[in-house]
Amino acid sequence: MRVGKGSGRGLTPLLTRRLREALAAPGCPLCRLVRIGEERWLSTLLYELSGDPLTHGELARTGGFCREHARLLAGLVERQALLTPAAVARLYETVVGALLVKPRRLAGPAQGCPACRYREGLVSHHAGVLARFLVGEEGRAAYRSSAGLCLPHFRLVASRASGEVRSWLEADFLARLSDLRRRLGELQRKQRYDVGEPLLPGEVGAWREALWRLGGSWFDGPITPPGEL
Ligand SMILES: [Zn+2]
Numbered sequence: 169m170r171v172g173k174g175s176g177r178g179l180t181p182l183l184t185r186r187l188r189e190a191l192a193a194p195g196c197p198l199c200r201l202v203r204i205g206e207e208r209w210l211s212t213l214l215y216e217l218s219g220d221p222l223t224h225g226e227l228a229r230t231g232g233f234c235r236e237h238a239r240l241l242a243g244l245v246e247r248q249a250l251l252t253p254a255a256v257a258r259l260y261e262t263v264v265g266a267l268l269v270k271p272r273r274l275a276g277p278a279q280g281c282p283a284c285r286y287r288e289g290l291v292s293h294h295a296g297v298l299a300r301f302l303v304g305e306e307g308r309a310a311y312r313s314s315a316g317l318c319l320p321h322f323r324l325v326a327s328r329a330s331g332e333v334r335s336w337l338e339a340d341f342l343a344r345l346s347d348l349r350r351r352l353g354e355l356q357r358k359q360r361y362d363v364g365e366p367l368l369p370g371e372v373g374a375w376r377e378a379l380w381r382l383g384g385s386w387f388d389g390p391i392t393p394p395g396e397l
């Protein structure tokens with residue numbers, strides 16, 4: 169199959185720019201794009217929809233956000249002056265009130281977190297965008313010099329890609345794993361007391377890379393620049 173020069177079919181300049189930014193940053197680019205999407209969604213919800221009856225109704229039904237999204241929301245409020253504690257209080261007064269009105273909800277079953285549901289759509293969208301981006305040589309060059317995908321997102325993007333892109337992506341992923349295995353070995357060997365060789369930069373963090381490569385990248389706090397929320 170011919171490999172095009174462009175950055176993939178049907179990709180807008182904005183999508184391509186965001187993807188390139190994620191590819192230039194540390195860790196899995198898809199984990200990062202999804203996380204930024206979640207932060208934008210939570211910010212909009214808090215800033216514009218904290219008085220919206222539908223939003224209140226949905227959160228009351230689900231009993232609020234899951235731990236991960238509650239923590240992310242707290243991080244956004246602590247960092248962004250426009251996102252106020254009062255807006256969270258307004259939403260959660262409804263959630264707490266709903267539990268008091270219908271105590272049988274305390275017994276569960278737990279309902280799905282709305283932010284987790286939103287994330288499913290985000291993951292699928294960005295996986296499709298990346299699969300199209302990798303059709304072109306330009307996209308492949310950007311991906312090659314990136315940190316590459318985590319295993320869960322590699323599987324997803326590969327499942328969304330055409331046969332030729334899937335083969336290319338799989339070969340790239342195997343090469344990354346092979347290099348990672350070598351660095352994991354070097355990290356152990358050089359840490360032995362009787363080996364005096366210094367660790368190279370890629371070897372020092374190999375253990376950490378193995379954790380995110382197989383499990384997915386994690387972020388300690390909000391990662392979207394405040395001006396872009
Ligand atoms: Zn990932």
Ligand SMILES: [Zn+2]
Pocket residue numbers: 233234235236237281282283284285
């Ligand atoms: Zn959640």
